[in-house]
Amino acid sequence: MTQNKRAQIGLLMNVTIFPAHNGDSFLIETKGGTVVLIDGGYVSTYKEYIKPKLLELSKANKNLSHLIVTHIDSDHISGVIKFIEENKQNEIIKVEDIWHNSYSQLKSIEDGLNFKGKTIDNLPINYLLKDGVDDIKNKNISAVQGSTLASLIKKFGYRINAHFSKNIVSVDTKEHILSNDIAFKILSPNHEKLLELKKYWKRELYKKGYSSDENLTDFNEEVFEYILSLEKEKKRLMSKNVTAKSSMDIDNLSNEVFVEDETTTNGSSIAFVLEYKNLRILFLGDAHPSVIVNSLKKYYTPDKFPVKFDLIKIAHHGSKNNTSPELLNYIDSENYVISTNGLSHNHPDPETIARIINRKVEFTRKLYFNYSLDSNVSFKDKVLMEKYNYQIIESSNNQPLELSLSYE
Template sequence: MKNNIFSITISVFPALNGDSLLISYGTNEKKHLLIDCGYVITYNTYIKKELIEIADNGECLEKLIITHIDSDHIWGAMPFLKDNQEKFIEIKEVWHNTFRHLLNDTEKEENSSNKEEKIIKNILNRGYFNNELKNGENQISAEQGTTLGALILKGDYRWNSDFNQKAVCIENKQTVNVDLESQIILLSPDKEKLDNLKTLWESELTKYDLKYSKEEEKLYDDAFQMLLTWIKESPVKGSQPISSNKIQMEELLSLAPVEDKTPTNGSSIAFILKIKEKKLLFLADSHPGLILKSLLEYQPEDVINFLSCLFI
């Protein structure tokens, strides 16, 4: 029975220290956006059932948005895309920035040396950082081709096609229409944030006696993702853990804000999802300075009222 009532639902999946959100909206035939997938256990226990139900209703994912390369955001996406090799659910578009999206056209034309290929393969052989949860579940194996980029390519998905296969960043496109009633307004990252991630990649490669590779091969996508899991990002200088038993709200308000400057978090895809007249804000782990700048450009005057504001 059709009720013809328009609704917006946000499902927040249990993801331990990670994040995963499903936004569903519409009347009878709903639109769905999946933002990040948490860990493997998040997908296996929660997300998969929801996706099967969506597919059984004859619906699909309009967007699968992987905000940035962090294990607690991407690892659940890998078993999902492995399961979806038989296409149990249609994914119209994947948004995800990886190594190939950090290069300009000139860099893509240059070839790598045999030495570079060997070093990249050494990184692949080392695989992922052994980031096991307390329950002992080993999240992702180190076998080649288990990266998110490799699975997107294997599944032949439309990958960043809203941005002409280039990086998801505000210089390439700021507004993407999902349908006549909804649109995504991109707030982060910008080119500078992605360049910082590229610099981080370069600096890590120097530890392998490799200055930089300018080759857009699948191996480099894999190595890029695996290498970033080994990078130990130090806590933001001046930050300290918060305990409700030891610090009061007044004390928190008196502390000078210290902005996160880590390149991986800065590369986060953050956006406003506008559905009819409602606005939802999804910030991922993006840097506040860029978000403030983008919001002021979006609406320089008056207060922006959000139906929901989610740091994921």
């Protein structure tokens, strides 16, 4: 059953959180007609939920104003690739602009690394898209053969990063974006995180014995996306150190030592504030919180903190390494969204939820989840919810979760 928070008078924006397994996919629709798709989850996310919605929008003579691909990672990008492959020349819906940092954009960042080795043309590529069909018992994600996103964008002639003059999507390139009836404040990545991403790619080529120079070819785009997808998969196979807890101690959980995520792909994630009329929502992608904090300080004066947003999408499926206590000193909301089915790394981490709710406020925080999670059972304790003034709201039957934002 789809969860709704609707007000018939003053409705300004509808946010759809698609069931994306352990991934991300969101659709934003404004009253003024702007439609933004953020990430695409897995192939099955696209087929079952995104495609029918886009066809419905197209039938209503609406375009996809922005397709934002936050970073190269199978749980964010697989569904987008399948969409671009099928959409071709806007056969499903017209796409006005794609935000995506491919190698073509990153080549402008000087890295100083040049390795001599085998020609890159000899590197075998077996690029697989993640389908997202869960084997609940084994927690597996099936795979299908696919093309890279960069190659499809070029093949079908889509506009890419038009608001950034086809350059890098970065807070250091352009901070403010005005488009149609909405505005963006870019928070992540910065050039430093993108430099780390490019260096990682080149070092991985060096380890495999391949040459790394500045001669850009179409094939370099393929290799870039392929190598980065392998990097993230390796990290996901690593065991997670989870401390056993006999009871839910919110104070202890929220005060555990914070260690920031160091994954290069997550560090390259696009994060932003989207503003429409008097609404502002915060989408954190999988970004590193230290970068977000520095960017927030550029936009808001000290007397504005914590900035209250109408909705906050928590980073990296609720990982404890992507939501720092420091970041939470700068932001707050009545509505938090965590996107995950809980089958990868046991996300969300209880430390993240504890950090969010363990701050005194006059309003009730609502934590929205696009799946019903076993890990939430302890947080549904009525005593805890009353003490810390929060609610847990979960989607049921694996249906999209809808939040309608309005003014009073």
